[in-house]
Amino acid sequence: MKKLMRFGVSMEKDLLQRFDKWIAEHAWANRSEAIRDLVRQRLVEKEWQDGKKQVCATLTFVYDHHIPQLQEKLTHLQHDFAGVVVGAMHVHLDHHNCLEVLVMKGTAAKISQIADRILGSRGVKHGKLVGSLPAGGI
Ligand code: NI
Secondary structure (H helix, E strand, C coil): CCCCCCCCCCCCHHHHHHHHHHHHHCCCCCHHHHHHHHHHHHHHHHHHHHCCCEEEEEEEEEEECCCCCHHHHHHHHHHHCCCCEEEEEEEECCCCEEEEEEEEEEEHHHHHHHHHHHHCCCCEEEEEEEEECCCCCC
16 A cells, blocks of 8 residues: 555635535545545546546446447447457347446547447447546556
């Protein structure tokens, strides 16, 4: 574990009360853990905005596999970006719907491009890209 440094934070009383309420609602262990997570979140967002750094992400999406050519299109897309899409899980949810989770590693710009093409495909009903940094990034 990395060495921890202490620092003081001043904040308005009502803001601190709202922060504590938010910490309790989200089950964070304590204020320090909450502040660390918020800082990491902002830094990850910055890396994504830069677009050039290596990041990792999961893309979760649901689609109707009865839509003509959709499954083939999604598979072709994943093969076209085989160096970025490093893992995939497919779940047959019901008679119509499939859920896929892709694990990706690459530049934020490239990952966003793949996510946009998949989520923008006709028949993809819902999806969400969740970005992170590779282990040790922060
Ligand atoms: Ni399926």
